[in-house]
Amino acid sequence: MTELFWKGAAGTLIAAVLGLALAKQGKDVALLLSVLAGCMVLTAAMTYLAPVMVFFRRLQQAAQLDEALLGVLLKAVGISLVAQIAGLICGDAGNAALGKALQILAAAAVLWISLPLLEELLGLIEKILGEV
Amino acid sequence: MEIDLIFKIAAIGIIVSVLNQVLSRSGREEQATMTTLAGLVVVLMMLTQKIAELFELVKELFQF
Numbered sequence: 001m002t003e004l005f006w007k008g009a010a011g012t013l014i015a016a017v018l019g020l021a022l023a024k025q026g027k028d029v030a031l032l033l034s035v036l037a038g039c040m041v042l043t044a045a046m047t048y049l050a051p052v053m054v055f056f057r058r059l060q061q062a063a064q065l066d067e068a069l070l071g072v073l074l075k076a077v078g079i080s081l082v083a084q085i086a087g088l089i090c091g092d093a094g095n096a097a098l099g100k101a102l103q104i105l106a107a108a109a110v111l112w113i114s115l116p117l118l119e120e121l122l123g124l125i126e127k128i129l130g131e132v
Numbered sequence: 133m134e135i136d137l138i139f140k141i142a143a144i145g146i147i148v149s150v151l152n153q154v155l156s157r158s159g160r161e162e163q164a165t166m167t168t169l170a171g172l173v174v175v176l177m178m179l180t181q182k183i184a185e186l187f188e189l190v191k192e193l194f195q196f
Contacts, residue, residue, distance in 0.1 A: 004133060007133045007135060008133060010135070011133060011135045011138055014135065014138055014139075015138050018138065018139075018142040018145075021142075021146075022142060022145040022146070022149070025145070025149030025152070025153075026145070026148070026149060026152070026168065028168075028172055029141065029144065029145035029148065029149075029171065029172065029175055030145070032141060032172075032175045032176065032179055033138065033141050033142060033145065035179060035183075036137060036138060036141055036178075036179050036182060037138060039179070039182045039183055039185075039186045040133055040134065040135075040137070040138075040182070042186055042190075043133070043182075043185065043186050043189060044133055046186075046189045046190065046193050049193060050193060053193055053194075071195055074194040074195055075194055075195065075196060077194060078190050078191070078193070078194030078196065081190070082187070082190060
């Protein structure tokens with residue numbers, strides 16, 4: 001299983017060197033190469049994360065937590081992960097403004113996802129204040 | 133993990149840049165541009181598939 005990590009590290013280094021060689025002629029293909037290497041490494045990371053998610057599910061069942069609570073957290077992590085990588089790639093391509101816009105989009109999406117939780121919290125606060 | 137895909141894209145990039153140089157030196161600027169664009173489209177088509185696979189994996193893993 002750890003050979004996936006070594007393959008990923010080797011692939012990333014090779015992509016970086018090949019990207020340098022290609023960037024002298026045209027930056028477009030070099031950028032696509034780095035996007036591909038990033039995709040492959042992230043896919044490998046997801047393979048490692050799958051058993052961790054199963055463990056989280058077991059923890060949630062053991063602690064009898066609400067399923068929506070963990071769902072919101074996981075979705076926020078997924079959105080942040082993809083937005084961070086895509087934003088960094090935009091920055092590498094010389095378009096940092098697009099990267100920033102993407103991060104703002106990700107923040108808005110995370111806020112929208114956590115809206116039910118925030119409403120629940122507000123309801124709880126109102127309930128507590130009503131009882132006082 | 134398919135590292136050979138990285139080599140494939142690097143090879144396409146090298147071939148495209150060589151063709152671009154040859155065509156530019158022989159005064160065929162339009163064809164050189166078209167060759168570069170064609171290479172870019174080919175690489176993009178390979179890449180789109182991988183990006184879609186990654187997004188599907190992220191959606192499945194983080195329960196979207």
